[in-house]
Structure formats: C-alpha cells, structure tokens
Amino acid sequence: MKTIFERGKCIVDGIESTNLASDGGRGKCVPDEINTTGVTSGGLKLGDFLPDSMLRKEPIGLPELSELEVMRHYKELSDRNFCIEKGFYPLGSCTMKYNPKVNEFLASLEGFVNLHPLQDDEDSQGSLELMYRLQEKLKIVTGMDAITLQPAAGAHGELTGMMIIKKYFETKGETNRKKVIIPDSAHGTNPASAKMCGFDIVEIKSNEHGQVDVEALKEILDEDVAAIMMTNPNTLGLFEERVLEISDLMHKNGSLLYYDGANFNAIMGWTNPALMGFDVVHLNLHKTFATPHGGGGPGAGPVGVKAFLKDYLPKPTIEFDGEKFFRNYDVKHSIGKVRSFYGNFGVLVRAYAYILMMGNDLKLASADAVLNANYIKEKLKGVYELPYDEPCMHEFVLSGEKQHQQGVSTLGIAKRLMDSNCHPPTVYFPLIVHEAMMIEPTESESKEVLDEFIGTMLKIAKEIEENPEEVLNSPKTTPVKKVDETQAARHPDLTFKG
Numbered sequence: 001m002k003t004i005f006e007r008g009k010c011i012v013d014g015i016e017s018t019n020l021a022s023d024g025g026r027g028k029c030v031p032d033e034i035n036t037t038g039v040t041s042g043g044l045k046l047g048d049f050l051p052d053s054m055l056r057k058e059p060i061g062l063p064e065l066s067e068l069e070v071m072r073h074y075k076e077l078s079d080r081n082f083c084i085e086k087g088f089y090p091l092g093s094c095t096m097k098y099n100p101k102v103n104e105f106l107a108s109l110e111g112f113v114n115l116h117p118l119q120d121d122e123d124s125q126g127s128l129e130l131m132y133r134l135q136e137k138l139k140i141v142t143g144m145d146a147i148t149l150q151p152a153a154g155a156h157g158e159l160t161g162m163m164i165i166k167k168y169f170e171t172k173g174e175t176n177r178k179k180v181i182i183p184d185s186a187h188g189t190n191p192a193s194a195k196m197c198g199f200d201i202v203e204i205k206s207n208e209h210g211q212v213d214v215e216a217l218k219e220i221l222d223e224d225v226a227a228i229m230m231t232n233p234n235t236l237g238l239f240e241e242r243v244l245e246i247s248d249l250m251h252k253n254g255s256l257l258y259y260d261g262a263n264f265n266a267i268m269g270w271t272n273p274a275l276m277g278f279d280v281v282h283l284n285l286h287k288t289f290a291t292p293h294g295g296g297g298p299g300a301g302p303v304g305v306k307a308f309l310k311d312y313l314p315k316p317t318i319e320f321d322g323e324k325f326f327r328n329y330d331v332k333h334s335i336g337k338v339r340s341f342y343g344n345f346g347v348l349v350r351a352y353a354y355i356l357m358m359g360n361d362l363k364l365a366s367a368d369a370v371l372n373a374n375y376i377k378e379k380l381k382g383v384y385e386l387p388y389d390e391p392c393m394h395e396f397v398l399s400g401e402k403q404h405q406q407g408v409s410t411l412g413i414a415k416r417l418m419d420s421n422c423h424p425p426t427v428y429f430p431l432i433v434h435e436a437m438m439i440e441p442t443e444s445e446s447k448e449v450l451d452e453f454i455g456t457m458l459k460i461a462k463e464i465e466e467n468p469e470e471v472l473n474s475p476k477t478t479p480v481k482k483v484d485e486t487q488a489a490r491h492p493d494l495t496f497k498g
C-alpha cells in the first residue's frame, strides 16, 4: 500500500482522503473502499485471499475527528488533571519539584532520540559519554565508587542493590546471612525488594524521637543478618543522628548497609551516604534530579556501590579507556542485566542537564528544601499535632488526630485542600503516625506560595472546629467530586464518558 501525506489530505494508493473538517473528511485517513472491502496494494482485494465469511461487511468504524477536535479532547482531559504547572504539590516523599522545561528539549535532541539501542559503541559515543559523565557526577554526590544507571525506578534500584548484597554474601560463602533489618518507618518498597531477593525481613521499631532504636538493633544483630536498609533522612523527615554508630555496629557484625536515597533532595552537597557508612545506595533521578513524574514514570533508579562491590554491578557497565567510551560485559561477579539496553536514557539526559545547570547550587537546593519544610512545620504545629517535634529535613509529618476527633479525618483535610488549588500531601504514610500528613514543599516554591498553603491549612482547621460538614462535602471545585472508594474498587467503570 502506498500512502502519501500532503497538507490536509492523505492519499492511499491514489485514493484521496482529506484531513480537513471543513471538507467533511473529518480526519479519516482510510478511504471508504479500503474501510469496507479491504483493498490492498495494486487493487488486490483481501477477499482474493480470505474466505468471504472472514471479511468485514460493515465499515470499520474508525473515529472520524479533525485534528483540532482530537487536540481539544486531550487538552480538556489534561485540564482536568492536577500538575505542578497548576499549583502547589507538597506530596511528601515524592519530591514534586520544578522540572526545568529545557531538560525536555535536551532529552528530545535528534542525536539522542534517533540513536538505535542496538547500534555499536562506536556509533554511540555521545550517549555513552553522557552516561559516563553522569555516573561520575553521581559518584561525587553519593560518595560511592561505582554506579549503574540501569534500574528503571527507585524500587528497581532497591531490588538491584539487594541482589548485589545477596550475591556478595553468596560469593563469600556466607549463605547463612538471610535477614535484612528494616525500620518500621521505611517506605513499603524496602521490605518488598528485600523479600523478592529471598531475604527474611526483621522489622525494627523507631524510638520516641522517630529514629532507629540502636539498643533494639543491638539485640537483633546476629551472624545471620545480611544488611540493614535505611532511609536518611527517614520517612518522618528526620535525620538519623546515630547513623555512624549504626554503621559501626553493622560492619563489625560483617553486615552491609543499604541507603534508600529516594529523598536525596534533603542532603545534596551537605553530606553523603559514604560519609554515613553506607555500602550500597540508590537514587531516584525522577525525584531529586528533575524528571517529571507522577502517574507512573518513566523513572531511573541508579545504584552506587563502594569499591569492593564494583564487580557485582549489573552488566554492561559504562566505562572509558582514555580514548573511547564502551560497554563492559566483563564484570566478574555481575548479577546480570536488570534492564534492557541502556535503562531509561531520556531520564538520564534530564538528570545530567539538571546537574550541570545547578552545579554547586545543588547544595542551595537542599538548603532551601529543608528551610521551606521547617517554615511550614513551625507555622502549623500547635493547630495540627506534630508527633515528632524536632527540626526536620526536607519534609515533616503532621498528625490529623485532633481534627479526626472533631469529625474530619486526614482524608477529609486532603480533599478540602483540593478546593484551594492545592494537591494534598501524602496521607496515611508513614504508618507509624496516626492520621499522617507528610508534607514536602521542595525548594522550588516561594515564601508567598508557602504562606498561602499555611493559610489554607489553618482555615481548614478552623472550618473543622466550626463546621465540619462543610469540609466533609469537599472537594467541590474538582472535575470529579468525592468518590465512593468502595464502589470504585468493587465496580470500576473504565469507560470514558465525555
């Protein structure tokens, strides 16, 4: 079939169809003749090859819309969505920061997008160089000695890291090390990743300061412990002050330390996991290093390791021999490939561009992220309960317990925020705080925006005291009002109704 596209029309085997709504063509690109009888190239009919009973009798029924109509449809759908371009997005632990649009431009440069992943190293020098240079930058920010860029998300980085730890102990013959210790405040992906590698999870409680209880840790440490997975700052937004003591204990026990670096926004340039004694780290490029995310990706979860674990990285590793950049498949104890081709390459381009653009200001970004979180925390505590009243890092966790007793749960507060053009914070996580609201403003927002959010939160608290019904009927301004979540789960309606 020979298809020619010209302005406003499309010609298939000499049969013209128009794309102009004014012409009645409504954008259809399949001429009626083909649409019904299945004419193929050179006038041959499908009917010459297929039995009559299998041939379509009715037109195929393709949607016939003009380009403008299609565009308006999708624009209207996107208008219903909430995004960082529309308003404040304090979704804790997700780091919904500003993602410079110039990164999108760079990630779509022809040389990057048109490079086929199966082309050999010689043809891919530019992309390999970018990856190599990104690895070098990530080595600096994490303090690690080697990096893989393959994993496609934070959780995938965790899985990769735990596979490395497992293989390391297997190679050393320490197959008894089956336990992984994980604090009760951890992100749910931590135990899931360790479990998928075949480890047994040992939960460790947080103490009254929201930090890992070191005395409890001493009690559960034995020769069967492979590693501890920690997030620092932890998911309460608190810095684990005894982390050096913990790494000392772990290493003396022959165990390793895994650092969940999804929330790296808190510490960039100020400290790093190597200084804290960690052996394996993952980063979320789509959180800290400016790739738009939400709605499921794409992401990238590079993993960094100390020198003694370099030979366990997924292969190929991306290396430089002084002249050429190349993919090295000769990695002695490699856990194998964890992702096809190069990983999510576009995300790597964005991260590299962001790091170059920021330079030493990465440090400033972390300082501002921490300052912004502390500012909101101080203004809201008292009205909302602050279970761990300590200086926080890039985020903090409030409890809506008081408001819950007045008749409105945290879910109600979250819904009410939507009426003020504000995305709700992360709610009901971490699990150790009742009615949790986890707030992360990021460094991107101005004091005016923070003040507006604080004002809204205080207004909602007052509404709950005076007229909880008003809050319970929210949201009122969103395209979809309060949904019946039980019904939605039991009888999902998955069709679009315009």
Ligand SMILES: *Cc1c(COP(=O)(O)O)cnc(C)c1O
Pocket: 093, 094, 153, 154, 155, 156, 187, 189, 231, 235, 260, 262, 263, 284, 299, 301
């Ligand atoms: C987001 C997050 C993860 C998981 O990252 P994904 O890219 O969503 O898989 C893991 N740990 C923490 C602390 C996180 O905030």
